[in-house]
Amino acid sequence: MKNLKKLRLDSKMTQLSLQMRTGIDQSLLSKYEKGERLPTVETLTILADYFDTSLDYLMGRTAQRKPYPR
Numbered sequence: 001m002k003n004l005k006k007l008r009l010d011s012k013m014t015q016l017s018l019q020m021r022t023g024i025d026q027s028l029l030s031k032y033e034k035g036e037r038l039p040t041v042e043t044l045t046i047l048a049d050y051f052d053t054s055l056d057y058l059m060g061r062t063a064q065r066k067p068y069p070r
Contacts, residue, residue: 002060005033007051022046 008018015033019026024043031037039047044055048067056062
């Protein structure tokens, strides 16, 4: 997930603090950031909602950070 680490660091968060806010295990967050594992759609949705961005931005498919209109 190309932009997850960028979003987390821009928010001045550690992986542990992101875990506490989203419920996603820190070890999984680490693997997502390193590209060692891909998250489920449910996990992607949790992260996109938390950072108020689109799934495409999280996955590095677009440079547009804004979420899609609801």
